[in-house]
Amino acid sequence: MISTKPIYLYKYLGLKRNKIPEVIRRLFYLSWEDALWDILDKKNVKKESVVLVPEFFCGDVEENIRNHGYKIKYYPVTKKLTTNSKQLLIIIKKVKPSVLIIFHSVGIKNKLLDISDWLKKIDKNLILIEDCVHRVIDPNRLKFLKRNHFIIDSLRKVVPLQGSVVYAQKNDINFFEPPMLQSFIYATSVTLLWLVMNIFWSLTQIFNQVKLSICLSNCSNYFMKVGYNLIGDSKKPARGFFLFNFLQQYLDIRKIKLVKRKQVEFYEKKLKFLPRSFFQKVYYDNNDKGELIAYPLILPIKIAHKIKRKIEGEGLLLDFELNDSKWSKKQKIIYLPLGLHISESQLGRISEIINQLGLSYS
Numbered sequence: 001m002i003s004t005k006p007i008y009l010y011k012y013l014g015l016k017r018n019k020i021p022e023v024i025r026r027l028f029y030l031s032w033e034d035a036l037w038d039i040l041d042k043k044n045v046k047k048e049s050v051v052l053v054p055e056f057f058c059g060d061v062e063e064n065i066r067n068h069g070y071k072i073k074y075y076p077v078t079k080k081l082t083t084n085s086k087q088l089l090i091i092i093k094k095v096k097p098s099v100l101i102i103f104h105s106v107g108i109k110n111k112l113l114d115i116s117d118w119l120k121k122i123d124k125n126l127i128l129i130e131d132c133v134h135r136v137i138d139p140n141r142l143k144f145l146k147r148n149h150f151i152i153d154s155l156r157k158v159v160p161l162q163g164s165v166v167y168a169q170k171n172d173i174n175f176f177e178p179p180m181l182q183s184f185i186y187a188t189s190v191t192l193l194w195l196v197m198n199i200f201w202s203l204t205q206i207f208n209q210v211k212l213s214i215c216l217s218n219c220s221n222y223f224m225k226v227g228y229n230l231i232g233d234s235k236k237p238a239r240g241f242f243l244f245n246f247l248q249q250y251l252d253i254r255k256i257k258l259v260k261r262k263q264v265e266f267y268e269k270k271l272k273f274l275p276r277s278f279f280q281k282v283y284y285d286n287n288d289k290g291e292l293i294a295y296p297l298i299l300p301i302k303i304a305h306k307i308k309r310k311i312e313g314e315g316l317l318l319d320f321e322l323n324d325s326k327w328s329k330k331q332k333i334i335y336l337p338l339g340l341h342i343s344e345s346q347l348g349r350i351s352e353i354i355n356q357l358g359l360s361y362s
């Protein structure tokens with residue numbers, strides 16, 4: 001069974017500690033959402049304020065934002081996961097958000113942050129959250145575009161660690177993480193669920209017997225979903241576990257990006273002849289290859305479920321990603337796994353499954 005989630009922590013770690021530039025501060029939280037609650041609180045964002053999110057976003061996170069007393073408004077995202085800056089500006093003027101979330105979907109650099117002219121036309125006090133949950137952040141390549149610009153990741157999605165790092169300019173982070181005992185039971189439950197999920201995924205790699213592997217990965221998925229549902233529910237934010245904070249600083253960022261780049265190129269080569277009317281590509285450029293959480297394929301809504309069932313029938317458990325987003329009502333997206341825990345033969349097997357499906361649709 002191929003683990004779609006990152007496992008085997010030792011493969012992701014290096015011996016050298018990653019330094020961060022002098023002008024930047026970092027804080028460590030239990031999750032992206034815990035970091036967000038703390039920033040909104042410390043920056044005195046009033047309840048009922050508008051948080052502007054992209055249409056390709058996580059429904060559970062949106063619900064948690066509402067439950068924390070804020071309003072959600074959306075800006076459009078095209079089928080190819082891009083947003084027009086003029087359209088965004090019009091919506092900002094209309095809904096007057098206090099917080100704007102710009103998401104690097106699938107890890108692909110969001111072009112809104114390249115064309116930053118629109119940023120000069122918005123309220124200076126607006127809090128900009130750069131959502132990097134699909135990326136492994138290299139702190140030496142961060143760029144801050146305005147005051148109150150916060151960059152947040154979510155480690156468990158891209159490496160085998162639970163937690164989230166916030167990066168910001170020193171004068172924007174004039175606060176510390178919450179005390180360790182704040183929301184302690186919540187934090188411990190999330191960490192334990194993450195640990196159990198990881199153990200089950202690792203066991204699927206040890207046992208070759210198909211039925212047992214499927215059973216173990218279903219258990220892993222169960223604990224993953226319980227954990228995902230719980231994350232962000234706590235009214236008060238929680239800081240991250242100190243050991244994960246320590247290990248995060250030893251991630252071998254260069255190696256992770258290099259391997260991912262090679263794996264993306266492998267998929268590109270093997271999936272060259274997929275019928276593009278059924279398996280649509282998402283546009284990314286050369287620099288994005290090492291940043292992707294996975295190799296994305298967009299499926300037309302009419303046949304998406306059928307394709308997913310067929311992939312599952314071949315023993316590869318893939319979910320529709322961000323399936324509860326507004327964007328996913330019009331099409332679906334699946335992620336072919338990438339990462340240091342995936343071997344070349346597993347990549348080959350995945351490509352074979354997808355190619356066979358492609359043949360049946362061409």
Ligand SMILES: Cc1ncc(COP(=O)(O)O)c(C=O)c1O
Binds near residue numbers: 058231
């Ligand atoms: C796009 C996006 N942003 C933010 C989050 C929140 O991350 P976390 O679960 O670490 O709070 C998620 C969670 O799935 C997400 O999909």
